Structure formats: C-alpha cells, structure tokens
Amino acid sequence: MASEPWLHISLLLLFCFSLVFSLPTGRNSICGYKSCPATKPSMLNVHLVPHTHDDVGWLKTVDQYFYGDRNNIQHAGVQYILDSVIDQLQKDPARRFIYVETAFFYRWWRQQNQNTRRIVTQLVNEGRLEFINGGWCMSDEATTHYSAVIDQMTLGLRFLNDTFGECGRPRVAWHIDPFGHAREHASIFAQMGYDGFFFGRLDYQDKDRRMKTKEMEMLWRASESLTPPIADLFTGVLPNGYNPPEGFCWDQSCDDAPIRDDPDLEDYNVDEIVQKFLNASHKQADYYKTNHIIMTMGSDFQYENANLWYKNMDKLIKYVNALQAKGSKLNVLYSTPSCYLQELNLANFTWPMKTDDFFPYADDAHDFWTGYFTSRPALKLYERLSNSRLQTCNQLEVLGGPTSTSGPFGEGDSDTMRRAMGVAQHHDAVSGTEKQHVANDYARRLATGWAHCEVLVSNSLAVLSGSEAPRVFCENLNISVCPLTESSHKFSMNVYNPLGRTVRWPVRLPVNGSVYNVTDANGKAVDSEVIPLSKSRKEVRQNRGFAKSELVFQVEAPPLGYSTYIISMVQDQPPVSRSKNAVPSSIQNKFLKVTFDSTTGLLSSLTNLETQQTIRLTQNFFWYNASAGNNKESHQPSGAYIFRPNSSDPFIISKTAEIQAVSLYNSVQEVTQRFSPWVSQVVRLYEDRRELELEWTVGPVPVEDGLGKEVITRLDTDIQSSGYFYTDSNGREVLERRKDYRPTWDLKQTEPIAGNYYPINSRAYIKDDKRQLTVVTDRSQGASSIYNGSLEIMLHRRLLYDDFRGVGEPLSEPGEFAHGLVARGRLLLTLSPPEAAADLHRPLAQSMVLQPLLSFQDGAPSPGTKLEFSGLQAALPPAVHLLTVSQWDQDSVLVRLEHQYQAKESKTHSQPVTVNLQKLFSTLQVLGASEMSLGANQWKEDMIRLHWNTEKDALPPTARDPSSWEVTLKPMEIRTFLLRVRLL
Incomplete structure (x- = not known):
C-alpha cells in the first residue's frame, strides 16, 4: 500500500526477502497437503497420527518438563521425546509425527548442532515432521484474553516461519486438552488462516448426541459480526480425546501388549490385535460421515522412547493392510491432522453448522469443569496486568527507538516478557489448574519479564522526555505500598496510556502528608484529596508499608503517550478525618446515585441520573460449601478444575455490613463495608465517572471448620432478565446464556449451580427491555444468573480435596504469610438502557485490560524535560482499538487495528470506520505497508483457505479500502499490517 507502484513493489520484495527468501525451505519441498500419503477411495481409511501432548507446565515447571527433572512427580522429559522421534523418523519415510508446543521446540532447536538442524529441516520439508497449532503453547480458552492469545500464537508462528519458511506453517489448529472451547478462539484461528480445528473435550451429553447423529464434525461460524466465511472454521471432535483406542498404547508408560508376530514364539497375538483394531475402527466409523477416520496415537509426554511406538505401528499397518488381499476394506496409514482434513474436504460433503460455544464442559453428570474459571484469582490478575505491561513495553520499544533496548539504564528487552506471557496462556497456567510450585514459577517468570521491560520503559521514557533521572515503578499500589511516595516531599509521576484515545483515570498514592499540591504537565492545579488509609488496607499490607493516607486525584493521558504530574507536600501533619461510621442514606455524583439500607448497611438501589433509571440493587457475599465427594x-x-457445591443454597457471610467509614470528598465518595474478618469492600464513586466501583477483599478464606469454600458476590435486582444473561468470549463478542439450557442439545441438568456457570474475561450483564446492569471485571472469573434479575460472580476458592483430574493436591493457596491467600479486586457497574450500554462497557473494559502505567521520579523534573507526549497524530475514532504496536525488525513495525464493536451493538459506533496508516504515528514516517494474516505469518493476499459446503452459504466479499493508505474496519474486524517505518 504505497503511494507509488514502484515503491510498493520494492517494499514487498524487501519484505519477502527478509521473511521468506532466506528461509531453509529446501529445493525439493513437498510439505503441506502435497506431502499427504495416498488413500484408497473404496475403503475405510484409518489415519494414524503419532503425537505427544506436552504441557508447558502443570505438575512440573516448564523447565523441569523440558529437561526431565523431578521425575518423582511425573516421568516426562521433552528433550528426549524430540531426540527419539527425530531418530525414528529417519528410519522409514512413511513415518509421520506432529509437534505442537513451540515453547518446547524452540528450546530444543537452540541446543541442536547444524547436522541435526539439517535433518529436521529435511523432515519438515518432506511433510514427515509437521507442526500443528504452532502457538507458543496450547492456550486455555476460558480464562485467556484475546489479545494475549493472539500474541502467544504470533510468537510461536513467527519462530516456525523464520526457521522453516512455508513448510513450518501449521494448517490445523489443535486444542486437544483445554477444558471447553470458546467461540472467539475459533474466530481467531480462522482469521489466522487455519483450515480446520480439532479438539478432544466436549460435554458428555453433547458428545453422545453428536455420535448418534454423526455430527462430530461441523462448520463453526464463530462470529455474528464478521462476514462469512471470515470466521468460519471446520471443526472436528476427536473420538478418543487425544489418546489411542483402548488396547493400542505402546509407549513406555503404557501396559498394553506389544504386537508379537513370530509364530514360533509363545503368545503370538497378531490375529487378536488385528481383529481388535478392525472392531475399534468400524465402531469409530459409525460416528463419522466419511470413509476416513482419525486415531491419535500418543498422549501426555509420550514418545520418549519412540521406537516402541513406531515398531508396533509399523506392524499394525503391515498386518491390517495385508487383509486387503482377502477382501478387507480397511486401509491404515501414517498421517497427520492436515492430511485427514484434506480428505474430509475432498469428500465435498455438506456439514452441519454451529454458532454457539462449548461451555460449560462436563465429563459426567456431576463433574462440571467450571471451577477453574476462578481458580488462583491472584495469578489471574497478575497475568492480566502483565498483559497490559507487555503492550506498554512493546509500544515504547517502537516509540523510543533503538535506545529503548540499550540506553542509559542498561540492556532491556520485551522478549523475556513476551515468552513469559506466552507460557502463562497455557491451559494449566492462567487457568489455575497447576500445582502450587508451578503457579509460583509462572508468577516468577512474569516478574522477570517485567524487570526486563522496566529497563526498556525507563530507557524509552528517558529518550522521549529528555530526563535520565532514576525512575521507580511501584508494584504494590493496590495495597497502598510505594516507598517513594510515602517518604518524598516532592516527586513527579509519569502516566503512560497504552490506548489509542485519551484516558481519564483515578489514581491513589500512599502518602504521609495531610495536604498536597498536584499540577499537570501544563502547570494547572489538579483537584486532590488526602484520605485516611482504611483498616482493611492496613491489614492486607501488614508490615510492607507505612503510609497513613492515600492521595486521590484524576489523571489524564494522551493516546499512546504520557503526561507528567508534579506532586508536592504542603502539610505533613496527620490528615483531619472527614469520615464517619454511620450508614449513609446515599452517595452520588452527577451521573449515578447509590442508596444504602439503613438497617443492613447493604446497597439498596442504583440510579442513572442522566436517564432517570433506577434498579433495586442488593449486593452481598456468600460461599458455596465445596463438596468433599x-x-x-x-x-x-x-477442586482446581471442578466446581461442585454440596447444596444449591450458598451460605451468607453476613446479613448486614458493618460500616467502618464513610468518606465524602469532592473527588471521591466511598463507603467501607466489613462483612466478616475475612471479607470487606469499598463502595466507591469518583467524580465525573459513569461507573460504580466495588473494591472487594476476600481472604484468608477460613477452612478450620473442615469445609472448603467457593466465595461469590451476588447482585440481586428487579431487572426482569427471564433466565437470560450475557457473557463475553475472551474479551470480545458477547454470547447469550440461558439458565438450564444449551442451544445445541436438550440438556438434562444435573448440577443446577455449577452447570450454569460460564467464564467471563472482562464483563457480564443482565437486562430487560429498558435497563441493563453491566459488570466489568479486572480478571477472568466464573459467573452465572441463578435467579431472575440476579448476577453472581465467583471471586475466590479455597478447597480441601483434590478433584481427581491429575493435579494431585487441593487448591488451598498459602498466600504470602502462609495463612491463606488474600485476593483483592474490582468490579465496575454501569446502568443504562440496553441500546446505549455498549458505548459504556466497551471502552471501560478496554481501560481495565490496558491500564495506564505509573512511574515515579524523586524531586521536580529537571528544566527542559518534556512533560507530555503522544505517539499518535490524533486520537483514534472511538470504535477503533490499536491492538498491537510491536517492533518486528530493525525497520518494520507490526500493527493491528481492531474494530471493537459488534454489528448492531451500538447505534453510533457499529459502523465501518476508516483509518489512514500514514497519518497514524507522530514519531514514525510510514514508508510502506503490507497486510498480513492475523497471526502475521502470511501475506493476506496469499491466505487461501479450504472451502467447505455448509447449510448456510457464505456471503460474497464486499468492497474494501477507499485508497492505498486508508484502511476500513468493519465491526469486530482485526487487520494486521507490517509497516516499513523511519523514526522522525
């Protein structure tokens, strides 16, 4: 997309040279669909897929799994698996193997000599070693945010592309182990150019119905907004999860009999094995439409001694296929998921359509995997904050130029955080389903990544501001701990905003003075208040800080830029308390009014003063008694995975809320409620904000009574929701939920609470014709609407028993002081007419995901310091989100632009919007642009996917961009560009 044709051609050639020309694709590459083995049309073709499933951390850390350390926990060593498989593949050109987790392969590849690399490259070029999925990990689908999923996929796919070229590009998405499947994930895979998607787990009732109706394979229409077939993805359910058929596991970890084929020896069993395989194959074929079936020959960390597997599979293929001479119609072959997929496509069948998702997942009547939606709430928050920090790190690496990674504060990088975040997306990481020592390792990796990014951010801000004064980052502001602000009489605060629009945000700094002057970058005074520190904050921080108060004020930062605030202490005497303990009748600002029940101290109503809408609103905390089995x-x-209360009626923590403090200031009004020694909350209204903030603190959850507890907060209203509620899918499109109902099959509900829980990543809401109550969360959590007009969110879990899904220990986090984990978080509530709700909760959710980054410098800024900066020429339109700004190579930047509204969601913003790439950045001159797939491993023009016949035809493509530099985004569309840039 250059202004002159010659420039476009030269840039395209340069890009192609850098990304493709130098890659070791091989002169005789026959990878991909061209490398697939021949099948027999008149027979039932059984595609054997040799594979290993290698968790990027679970019972052991990612390092322990790679090296094969701590085998007393689990025998697993990924380096030996890859060594053994590569050796065995060389012995027979018919043999195949697929590999999935790039985080492990990347480690292994770095340790290999040139000869091994040459052998592996040849195997890849011949299609004998095929990469499937290709992300850094196999991500969880319930508790991950779409931006982090796209990042970890891009990380893995780029490594494969840079290392193997086109032959390293996966054609198939492969999520054989995640515990339920999100529609947004399918949409992401489709937009990344995948031809198909296979998974192993779905609800047992859904699977039973699909087997009977031969609907184990379908077309998943994964977006209500994107024009088909953009988000259409062929999807198949694997017949045995991801294990081999019963009796055919030949790994060293298995006990099944090998094929004994010497008739002169005892226990000759070829006839028995062959007949058993024939039976298994024909039984499986009864559930699928075509004359092709797939068998996953492998499982967790298998193939450490690959000879065992291949020697027996060689014999199986030989003896089964030998029966064809006697009239058998069964043909067995080594294959891959992509080769199987190609045969399904060639069958030219019409496939059933699916438009909802695969949540919640249950593998038996009382076994709903809905607990992990909330498990390890502190890790879930830390992962979400780390995602925000990574985006800031990426952006400042671009805006600050080369000095960002090597500047006055030393060597910094974004790669360490990128890899840590990639690992954290694994389906036993952010999901909270790992052992405690592994959860600690994930957190440690994120902390190390942030330490590297801190150096980069400091270098970049030094370049942009002109100040090389030391910069401090306060990691514990949520518990009112920041040594610099607590002790300094004068300091400056840099507020970096990673969003493409100006953001106003409330800031709370721990201080010890009673009066402060706050001025913005233009020297204008900013209204501020000093509020005595609440008792609950002091209890949580314990001895980690000494602040007596919090300085509260609103900040504003320009798009993709920063603003500087100067804070000076005026008085250092203890602040005069303006708090009282009596139950307030109400608190309000110009947008919202909140009332309290004078008897109970609980919320009683919420009013939108702009629309004059009111709802009755009662909020309280409860706990479900966790089943002991x-x-x-x-x-x-x-347990960590399973949510199973032993009763549908939760225990109320307290029928009343003790009002500990009512603080009424100009900038903020807040009411501190105490429900028990381990549950408290601050109800808060900031000036000029349209949302009500509920800051909850839960823990340590007491278990001395021998009862595990699943803690929820419940909002009860008079909204006539009629059993319906709505949850987001990985932070993007919203899906309708209905109590005791599944769109795909007739549900027999066996767990009235757990069977109605769904994951939320950023928001959920209930509504009627006139009113909508939306709750925006700061992390992924489980939620439901059990009663009409009610919305409940699970906040914390502490359990006493393992749930028999492999983790082998109860979910009972010790916390920092070994008394049990204390979790703190925020819920933001908005009330509006349904037709206007998206205009409130969409930007609010984005600002919770990408929060401003605060950094501090002691003293006043030095003369000549640039106190304000924006990386954009102008704020982006409200519908447009700048999803990615990341350095690709020395002269190229990867940019993703996203339309963040669904079709028909907003009267104002659910329209196409156009952005000019040349007029985007203030510090970068854009010399050329080429569009890529969402995963950034293909040029968009080369992304040709398989076509599938469906019950509903796809629509013809519509007109696109108005000019070579102007790109148009339609609702829910993400467009990815590689920009050739030069720093101004």
Whole structure:
C-alpha cells in the first residue's frame, strides 16, 4: 500500500526477502497437503497420527518438563521425546509425527548442532515432521484474553516461519486438552488462516448426541459480526480425546501388549490385535460421515522412547493392510491432522453448522469443569496486568527507538516478557489448574519479564522526555505500598496510556502528608484529596508499608503517550478525618446515585441520573460449601478444575455490613463495608465517572471448620432478565446464556449451580427491555444468573480435596504469610438502557485490560524535560482499538487495528470506520505497508483457505479500502499490517 507502484513493489520484495527468501525451505519441498500419503477411495481409511501432548507446565515447571527433572512427580522429559522421534523418523519415510508446543521446540532447536538442524529441516520439508497449532503453547480458552492469545500464537508462528519458511506453517489448529472451547478462539484461528480445528473435550451429553447423529464434525461460524466465511472454521471432535483406542498404547508408560508376530514364539497375538483394531475402527466409523477416520496415537509426554511406538505401528499397518488381499476394506496409514482434513474436504460433503460455544464442559453428570474459571484469582490478575505491561513495553520499544533496548539504564528487552506471557496462556497456567510450585514459577517468570521491560520503559521514557533521572515503578499500589511516595516531599509521576484515545483515570498514592499540591504537565492545579488509609488496607499490607493516607486525584493521558504530574507536600501533619461510621442514606455524583439500607448497611438501589433509571440493587457475599465427594449421588469433590457445591443454597457471610467509614470528598465518595474478618469492600464513586466501583477483599478464606469454600458476590435486582444473561468470549463478542439450557442439545441438568456457570474475561450483564446492569471485571472469573434479575460472580476458592483430574493436591493457596491467600479486586457497574450500554462497557473494559502505567521520579523534573507526549497524530475514532504496536525488525513495525464493536451493538459506533496508516504515528514516517494474516505469518493476499459446503452459504466479499493508505474496519474486524517505518 504505497503511494507509488514502484515503491510498493520494492517494499514487498524487501519484505519477502527478509521473511521468506532466506528461509531453509529446501529445493525439493513437498510439505503441506502435497506431502499427504495416498488413500484408497473404496475403503475405510484409518489415519494414524503419532503425537505427544506436552504441557508447558502443570505438575512440573516448564523447565523441569523440558529437561526431565523431578521425575518423582511425573516421568516426562521433552528433550528426549524430540531426540527419539527425530531418530525414528529417519528410519522409514512413511513415518509421520506432529509437534505442537513451540515453547518446547524452540528450546530444543537452540541446543541442536547444524547436522541435526539439517535433518529436521529435511523432515519438515518432506511433510514427515509437521507442526500443528504452532502457538507458543496450547492456550486455555476460558480464562485467556484475546489479545494475549493472539500474541502467544504470533510468537510461536513467527519462530516456525523464520526457521522453516512455508513448510513450518501449521494448517490445523489443535486444542486437544483445554477444558471447553470458546467461540472467539475459533474466530481467531480462522482469521489466522487455519483450515480446520480439532479438539478432544466436549460435554458428555453433547458428545453422545453428536455420535448418534454423526455430527462430530461441523462448520463453526464463530462470529455474528464478521462476514462469512471470515470466521468460519471446520471443526472436528476427536473420538478418543487425544489418546489411542483402548488396547493400542505402546509407549513406555503404557501396559498394553506389544504386537508379537513370530509364530514360533509363545503368545503370538497378531490375529487378536488385528481383529481388535478392525472392531475399534468400524465402531469409530459409525460416528463419522466419511470413509476416513482419525486415531491419535500418543498422549501426555509420550514418545520418549519412540521406537516402541513406531515398531508396533509399523506392524499394525503391515498386518491390517495385508487383509486387503482377502477382501478387507480397511486401509491404515501414517498421517497427520492436515492430511485427514484434506480428505474430509475432498469428500465435498455438506456439514452441519454451529454458532454457539462449548461451555460449560462436563465429563459426567456431576463433574462440571467450571471451577477453574476462578481458580488462583491472584495469578489471574497478575497475568492480566502483565498483559497490559507487555503492550506498554512493546509500544515504547517502537516509540523510543533503538535506545529503548540499550540506553542509559542498561540492556532491556520485551522478549523475556513476551515468552513469559506466552507460557502463562497455557491451559494449566492462567487457568489455575497447576500445582502450587508451578503457579509460583509462572508468577516468577512474569516478574522477570517485567524487570526486563522496566529497563526498556525507563530507557524509552528517558529518550522521549529528555530526563535520565532514576525512575521507580511501584508494584504494590493496590495495597497502598510505594516507598517513594510515602517518604518524598516532592516527586513527579509519569502516566503512560497504552490506548489509542485519551484516558481519564483515578489514581491513589500512599502518602504521609495531610495536604498536597498536584499540577499537570501544563502547570494547572489538579483537584486532590488526602484520605485516611482504611483498616482493611492496613491489614492486607501488614508490615510492607507505612503510609497513613492515600492521595486521590484524576489523571489524564494522551493516546499512546504520557503526561507528567508534579506532586508536592504542603502539610505533613496527620490528615483531619472527614469520615464517619454511620450508614449513609446515599452517595452520588452527577451521573449515578447509590442508596444504602439503613438497617443492613447493604446497597439498596442504583440510579442513572442522566436517564432517570433506577434498579433495586442488593449486593452481598456468600460461599458455596465445596463438596468433599462423600455424598450418595457422586464421589466427585470440588477442586482446581471442578466446581461442585454440596447444596444449591450458598451460605451468607453476613446479613448486614458493618460500616467502618464513610468518606465524602469532592473527588471521591466511598463507603467501607466489613462483612466478616475475612471479607470487606469499598463502595466507591469518583467524580465525573459513569461507573460504580466495588473494591472487594476476600481472604484468608477460613477452612478450620473442615469445609472448603467457593466465595461469590451476588447482585440481586428487579431487572426482569427471564433466565437470560450475557457473557463475553475472551474479551470480545458477547454470547447469550440461558439458565438450564444449551442451544445445541436438550440438556438434562444435573448440577443446577455449577452447570450454569460460564467464564467471563472482562464483563457480564443482565437486562430487560429498558435497563441493563453491566459488570466489568479486572480478571477472568466464573459467573452465572441463578435467579431472575440476579448476577453472581465467583471471586475466590479455597478447597480441601483434590478433584481427581491429575493435579494431585487441593487448591488451598498459602498466600504470602502462609495463612491463606488474600485476593483483592474490582468490579465496575454501569446502568443504562440496553441500546446505549455498549458505548459504556466497551471502552471501560478496554481501560481495565490496558491500564495506564505509573512511574515515579524523586524531586521536580529537571528544566527542559518534556512533560507530555503522544505517539499518535490524533486520537483514534472511538470504535477503533490499536491492538498491537510491536517492533518486528530493525525497520518494520507490526500493527493491528481492531474494530471493537459488534454489528448492531451500538447505534453510533457499529459502523465501518476508516483509518489512514500514514497519518497514524507522530514519531514514525510510514514508508510502506503490507497486510498480513492475523497471526502475521502470511501475506493476506496469499491466505487461501479450504472451502467447505455448509447449510448456510457464505456471503460474497464486499468492497474494501477507499485508497492505498486508508484502511476500513468493519465491526469486530482485526487487520494486521507490517509497516516499513523511519523514526522522525
């Protein structure tokens, strides 16, 4: 997209040279669909897929899994798996193997000599070693945010592309282990150019129906907004999860009999094995439409001794296929998921359509995997904050130029955080389903990544501001700890905004003075208040800080830029308390009014003063008694994965809220409620904000009574929701939910609470014809609407039993002081007419995901310091989100622009919007632009996907961009560009 044709051609050639020409694709590459083995049209073709499933951390850390350390926990060593498989593949050109987790392969590849690399490259070029999925990990689908998923996929796909070229590009998405499947994930895979998607887990009732109706394979229409077939993805359910058929596991970890084919020796069993395989194959074929079936020959960390597997599979293929001479119609072959997919496509069938998702997942009547939506709430928050920090780190690496990674504060990088975040997306990481020592390792990796990014951010801000004064980052502001602000009489605060629009944000700094002057970058005074520190904050921080108060004020930062605030202490005497303990009748600003019940101290109503809409609103905290697995219906206990309360009625923590403080200031009004020694909350209204903030603190959850507890907060209203509620899918499109109902099959509900829980990543809401109550969260959590007009969110879990899904320990986090984890978080509530709700909760959710980054310098800024900066020439239109700004190579930047509204969601913003790439950045001259797939491993013009016949035809493409530099975004569309740039 250059202004002159010659410039476009030269840039395209340069890009192609840098990304493709130098890659070791091989002169005789026959990878991809061209490398697929021949099948027999008149027979039932059984595609054997040798594979290993290698968790990027679970029972052991990612390092321990790679090296094969701590085998007393689990025998697993990924380096030996890859060594053994590569050796065995060389022995027979018919043999195949697929590999999935790039985080492990990347480590292994770096340790290999040139000869091994040459052998592996040849195997890849011949299609005998094929990469499937290709992300840094196999991500969780319930608790991940779409931006982090796209990043970790891009990280893995780029490594494969840079290392193997086109032959390293996966054609198939492969999520064989995640515990339920999100529609947004399918949409992401489709937009990344995948031809198909296979997974192993779905609800047992859904699977039973699909087997009977031969609907185990379908077309998933994964967006209500994107024009088909953009988000259409062929999807198949694997017949045995991801394990081999019963009796055919030949790994060193298995006990199944090998094929004994010497008739002169005892226990000759070829006939028995062959007949057993024939039976298994024909039984499986009864559930699928075509004359092709797939068998996953492998499982967790298998193939450490690949000879065992291949020697027996060689014999199986030989002896089964030998029966064809006697009239058998079964043909067995080594294959891959992409080769199987190609045969399904060639069958030219019409496939059933699916438009909803695969949540919640249950593998038996009382075994709903809905607990992990909330498990390890502190890790879930830390991962979400780390995502925000990574985006800031990426942006400042671009805006600050080369000095960002090597500047006055030393060597910094974004790669360490990028890899740590990639690992954290794994389906046993942010999901909270790992052992405690592994969860600690994930957190440690994120902390190390942030330490590297801090140096980069400091270098970049030094370049942009002109100040090389030391910069401090306060990691514990949520518990009112920041040594610099607590002790300094004068300091400056840099507020960096990673969003493409100006943001106003409330800031709370721990201080010890009673009066402060706050001025902005233009020297204008900013209204501020000093509020005595609440008792609950002091209890949580314990001895980690000494602030007596918090300085509260609103900041504003320009798009993709920063603003500087100067804070000076005026008085250092203890502040005069303006708090009281009596139950207030109400608090309000010009947008919202909140009332309290004078008897209970609980919320009683919420009013939107702009629309004059009011709802009755009662909010309280409850806990479900976690099943210990000792009742007559089932022995299934609650655990890290499973949510199973032993009753549908939760225990109320307290029928009343003790009002500890009512603080009424100009900039903020807040009411501190205490429900028990381990549950408290601040109800807060900031000036000029349209949302009500509920800052909750839960923990340590007491278990001395021998009862595990699943803690929820419940909002009860008079909204006539009629059993419907709405949840987001990975932070993007919203799906309608209905109590005790599944769109795909007739549900037999066996767990009235757990069976109605769904994941939320950023928001959920209930509504009627006139009113909508939306709750925006600061992390992924589980939520439901059990009663009409009610919305409940699970905040914390502490359990006493393992749930028998492999992790082998109860979910009972010790916390920092070993008394149990204290979790703190925020819920933001908005009330509006349904037709106007998206205009409130969409930007609010984005500002929770990408929060401003605060950094501090002691003293006043030195003369000549640039106190304000924006990396954009102008704020982006409200509908446009700048999803990615990341350095690609020395002269190129990867940019993703996203339309953040759904079709028909907003009267104002659900329209196409156009952005000019040349007029985007203030510090970069854009010399050329080429569009890529969402995963940034293909040019968009080369992204040709398989076509599928469906019950509903795809629509013809519509007109696109108005000019070579102007790109148009339609609702829910993400467009990815590689920009050739020069720093101004």
